[in-house]
Amino acid sequence: PLHVLICNAAVFALPWQLTEDGLESTFQVNHLGHFYLVQLLEDVLRCSSPARVVMISSESHRFTDIKDGSGKLDFSLLSPSKKDYWAMLAYNRSKLGNILFSNELNRRLSPHGVTSNAVHPGNLMYSSIHRSWWVYTLLFTLARPFTKSM
Numbered sequence: 001p002l003h004v005l006i007c008n009a010a011v012f013a014l015p016w017q018l019t020e021d022g023l024e025s026t027f028q029v030n031h032l033g034h035f036y037l038v039q040l041l042e043d044v045l046r047c048s049s050p051a052r053v054v055m056i057s058s059e060s061h062r063f064t065d066i067k068d069g070s071g072k073l074d075f076s077l078l079s080p081s082k083k084d085y086w087a088m089l090a091y092n093r094s095k096l097g098n099i100l101f102s103n104e105l106n107r108r109l110s111p112h113g114v115t116s117n118a119v120h121p122g123n124l125m126y127s128s129i130h131r132s133w134w135v136y137t138l139l140f141t142l143a144r145p146f147t148k149s150m
């Protein structure tokens, strides 16, 4: 049985790079990885009812959009080319993806006893998510005394 699945893996501030699948890394690690894992485990979760999925998202999702100027979902924003890549924006978009996925998962599976919720864990400066770039490591170190610990 699998009663609780916590989707917490994430990267932050990576330089632009593609995965083996040809997708931008932040998008694939932070969103698609969880999306795929949950698809693979869906039957197990259903059979384990009551079960819950917890998506670790971020308040950063508020600061972004995945729609183009005409209000349509723009898939090129999800896995941008190198020239359109901005690490912070990619992170924020991946966190919006977590919330949209969690909401839809909850809509589909809650009638079967599997709930999904997305949470903002707080600004956890004690994590090592900033390790990809020294500037963020410096900023996180300076902010650390003012944030909560694990």
Ligand SMILES: *[C@@H]1O[C@H](CO)[C@@H](O)[C@H](O)[C@H]1NC(C)=O
Residues within 6 Å of the ligand: 059, 060, 061, 063, 064, 086, 088, 089, 092
């Ligand atoms: C990303 O989210 C952070 C809040 O965590 C915000 O300060 C920042 O402006 C956002 N950046 C972009 C490019 O969306």
